[in-house]
Amino acid sequence: MTMNKKAILLVEDNPDDEELTLRGLRTNNIANDIVVAHDGVEALEYLFGTGPHANRNLAEQPALILLDLKLPRLDGLEVLRRIRADDHTRLLPVVILTSSKEERDLVESYQLGANSYVRKPVDFNQFCEAAKQLGLYWLVLNEVVS
Amino acid sequence: MERRESGGAWRKVVGAIPGGASLFSIAIGAAVLVGWAADIAFLKSVLPIWVAMKANTALGFILAGLSLWFLRQEAMPPVQRRLGKSLGAAVALVSGLTIVEYLAKLDLHIDQLIFTDSAEAVATSSPGRMAIHTALSFAMVGIALRVMDVETSRGVRLAQVLALLGAFVPFLILVTYVYDIQFPGAVNYTTSMALHTAITFLLLCAGILLARPRQGLIREILSERVGGVVARWMLPTTMVALFVLGWLRLEGQAIGLYGTEVGLSVMVVSNIAVLSFVVWRMARALNRADEKRVELNRVLLQRAEELAAVNKELEAFSYSVSHDLRAPLRTLDGFSQMLLEDYVEKLDEEGRRRLERIRAASQRLGRLIDDLLSLSRLSRTEVKSETVDLSGLAAAIAAELHQSDPYRRVEFVIADGHHVQGDVGLLRAALTNLLNNAWKFTSKHPMARIEFGAMHLNGQTVYFVKDDGAGFDPSYTNKLFAPFQRLHGTREFDGSGIGLATVQRIVRRHGGDIRAEAAVEKGATFYFTLGK
Structure with missing residues (x-):
């Protein structure tokens, strides 16, 4: 098994959560x-490829969103x-990574074709574990259409 | 409806009528028998020119009166009710035999069983025999008493129908006495009935009707609703008005104001006037009640809309809480952890300990927010109704608890076969909370016993979860089910104080209730019901 070398797109507005997610991914050798x-x-x-990314x-395309x-x-x-x-x-592959556990968010996400739904835990250790599992699954185990 | 406050007084009067009627009937019957025994004409016929009450009629009244006495209320003891019904059957039998005598032109020798009739008796077919109308009325009263508590599938009370039919002829007779008229061709046995016989019949029939005020057709008249109020006003008004009008017509005719045809026309027109007035009053009462109802409906709809708006706001609020309140906690926990990892050599033992405290607090707040959200979600989600195997749920939860800590010595005793109608998800949550609590509060004991069972109390199934753990001071039971109330310190037993609030909410949403019994170090028992 080889690791997919394409980029990951992280869509996150909260700088703290951004840093936590990045660290979670990095500490797990992604x-x-x-x-x-x-x-x-x-x-x-x-x-x-619009706006600032017009020349991209x-x-x-990213391996995981x-x-x-x-x-x-x-x-x-x-x-x-x-x-x-x-x-x-x-x-x-799109993985929803969010705070919410509201039923309607889950249902709507899956209805719109999300591949996975992960709730960000408060506990940072669990958060890192989640990031590790996500990386392992989506970047190593999972086969995507190339 | 406006008269609801004064309802107590007339209801008491109405409630006393069955008993009063039965005593009156017994007294009249006894008096007439005394009249026969001592040959007192007044007791037999009130006025000598009127027909006398026959001894058999008097006996019939005593029997019917006794029967009504034993049946005068719904809540009479079964023995008395049986006796009452048998006496009613006896009345029906005597009158039935008399009717047979009339129809078959027989003499069954029951007419003068008690006393011998006098030869000069007024309006009598054969000596001592009660009039055919009396016999028919007795038949209906007797059967009515016999079938007092029989109700058809459509809610019709046969006893009440018979009482009304049985009252028809006595009422007619009473009117002829009051108007002082005689049927053409009278006096003859087919139309004669003693005055006190007629009055006693009317009272007996009223007693039978009112003996079961909450059943059959009388219920509508005695109802608290607008229909009952209107009926209680209309019935006496119409009766008295028509009665008086009839009397006036006869009097006018008697003094030669008008002939029969004009008299009839006057009667018809005045009847129409009276009925129109009564109908107008009824229309007004119904319109007012309807206007009130429409207004109340409007207010109710408005309330419902306001409530829906508040609910929506609440939903938006909890959605926002769910998204926004947890993010800073992640920052607190995550960055504390990063400090611990990246600055490990710059931090001493105490510094690390304090960071751990920050982490623990943010994690606890995270759990609290989650619990709070699920509690608020409980009040918003719909409760489904399906058959739920409570025993199965309890056993599964117990197995999970065992797995979570296999070394604990806890004996679970779970009663088999308890099924209930409810929402399986919510009931699982409730049982999980209760059994988790029992598990948690027995954790300081080397051995423990946790029981789930049910018992019957006042026709209701009461479920319980019982443990022999730490218990609590029973004087705090009132605080137990309020959110965030804890009877133990976090140091002693962990928890957010939301579990029992959740359980109570689930139980109440199923139409039940929950209470607790406990003593310090003697365990706790939670009793709950789930609807009817």
Whole structure:
């Protein structure tokens, strides 16, 4: 098994959570590039190569998208909807990584085609464990359409 | 409805009628028998020109009166009720035999069983025999008493229908006495009935009707609702008005004001006037009640809308709590951990300990927020109704607890076969909380016993979860079910103080209730019901 070397797109508006997630991924030897988008609009600009990412090579899409739900400008569910609506991005693995455990968030995420739903634990050790499991599963075990 | 406050007084009067009627009937019957025995004409016929009450009729009244006495209330002892019904059957038998005598032109020798009738008796077919109308009325009263508590599948009380039918002829007779008229061709045996016979019949029938005030057709008249109020006003008004009008018509005719045809027209017009007035009053009462109802409905709808708005706000609030309140806690915990990891050589023992305290506190607050959210979610989600195997749930939870700490010596005693209608998810949560508590509060004892069972109390199934653990001071039971109330320090037993609040909410949403019994170091028992 080889590790997927493509980038990870982390969509996260909270700088603290961003740092925690990055550390969680790094301490578990996940060496992929991590691109951070701070809101839904930034995430879509990166994925669709618009705005500041106009010159990006769109053949290189991230191996995994970690998507928060509560985001400024465009929320996570809307981002997910746009990802699934576009032919270039519809097959990308999207993992919802959020604080919420509300039933309707779960249901809506899965209905819109989320591949996985992970709730961020308060306990940092559990958080790191979650990041490790996510990396192991989505970057190593899981086979994606290339 | 406006008269609800004064309802007590007339209800007492109405409640006393069955008993009063039965005593009256017995007294009249006894008096007439004395009249026959001592040959006192007044007791037999009130006025000598009127027909006398026959001895058999008097006996019938005593029997019917006794029967009604034993049946005068729904809550009479079974022995008395049986006796009452048998006496009713006896009345029906005597009257039935008399009817047979009339129809078959027989003499069964029951007419003068007690006393010999006088030869000059007024309006009598054969000596000592009660009039056919009296016999028919007795038949209906007797059967009515016999079937006092029989109800058809459509809620019709046969006794009440018979009482009304049985009252028809005596009422007619009473009116003829008051109007001082005679049927054409009278006096003859088919139309004669003694005055006190008619009055006693009317009272007996009223007694039978009112003996079961909450059943059958009388219920509508005695109801607290607008229909009952209107009926209680309309019935006497109409009766008295029509009665007086009829009397006036006869009097007018008697003094030659008008002939029969004009008299009839006057009667018809005045009846129409009276009934129109009564109907108008009824319409007004119904309209007012309806207006009130519409207004109340409007207010209720408005309340419901306000409540829905508040609920929505609450939902938005808890959604926001769920998302936003936990994020800073993650920062607190995560960055404390980073400090511990990255600055390990710069921190001494005490520094590390303090950071651990920060981490523990943020984790506890995280759990608290989660518990609070699930508690608030409990009040918002719909309660499903399905058959739930409570015993099975309890056994599964017990097995999980055993697995969580296999070295603890806890004996679970779980009663088999308790099924209930309810929401399986919510009931599992409730049982989990109760059994977890029992598990937690027995943890300081080397051996423990935790029991789930049920018992019957006042026709209700009461479930219980019982342990022999730390218990609590029973004077604090009132604090037990309020959220965030804890009877033990966190140092002693961990917890957020939300478990029992959750259980209570689940139980109440199932239409039940919960209470606790305990003593310090003697264990605790939680009793709960789940609806009817």
